Amino acid sequence: MSNLNGKIALVTGATRGAGRAIAVELGKAGATVYATGRTTRQHTSEIGRRETIDDTVDIIEQHGGKAYAVQVDHTDPVQVKSLMERIQQESGRLDILINDIWGGDHLAQWVPFWEHDLEKGLRLLDNAVKSHIITSHYAAPMMIQQGSGLIIEITDGITEAYRHSLFYDLAKVSVNRLAFAQSQELSKHGITAFALTPGFLRSEAMLDHFGVTEENWRDAVQKEPHFIVSETPYYLARAVVALASDPNISSKNGGRYATWNLYQEYGFTDLDGTQPDWGRYARETIGIDAG
Secondary structure, eight states: OOOOTTOEEEETTTTSHHHHHHHHHHHHTTOEEEEEESOOSSOOOTTOOSOOHHHHHHHHHHTTOEEEEEEOOTTOHHHHHHHHHHHHHHHSOOOEEEEOOOOOTTTOOOSOTTTSOHHHHHHHHIIIIIHHHHHHHHHHHHHHHHTOEEEEEEOSOSSOOOOSSHHHHHHHHHHHHHHHHHHHHHGGGTEEEEEEEOSSBOOHHHHHHHTOOSSSGGGGGGTOGGGGGOBOHHHHHHHHHHHHTOTTGGGGTTOEEEHHHHHHHHOOOOTTSOOOOHHHHIIIIIOOOOO
């Protein structure tokens, strides 16, 4: 059974989707969680969605966990530095960093790159890559000082297959490489870093896109047959908890991992007890190698 009591975790992008689920599952496992994002009950970000980091913390506390909601724009070095100073002052350490900032759903365009809105494309890279670099830049010294830590870069896909939009592709491939680069420089300090991807993520935004809810999500299969193998954000979150609880986690340093191969190693399940395997589905049904 996972036990992260005494661990201090920072989950960026904890407002919704994978970030929220990861924050909740880490809190349920005993970690104290700093849940960051731009949307609070007092402030709505440019995305305009209804979920807030305050709601995320409420869910954690309802499960008996301890968490703090901190409004942070992770593309702003001043705000990120202030966040790390607060964590150092209040908790004295940082054991787990989940770099999950994305903020690109409203910016990505599935068109040839020369037709893509350039301002939106560059903003996407700021949100999805620059924010991760800034956060790790200020988090790493705390981990180095204590001689331990885990950094997980949340990505989309672990192969070199093109993701059908230059800016989106560059963002996700860059996050994979960022995980590897950090692993090379941090391992000598006792810190492990790697990339982690979900399969077909059944996030709040994806449910809205198909006009369904978690209760009737299978209705969307009529529009998108591949949705049948989708997974809730909590499947990825349970992978994170399993990884963070692994005493031999350093063996995964620098790698790229996915829910569809980790469940076989750790045995975690999705909320409904199933174990979705996007890798096998993609190989057998679509004819592509997802890794």
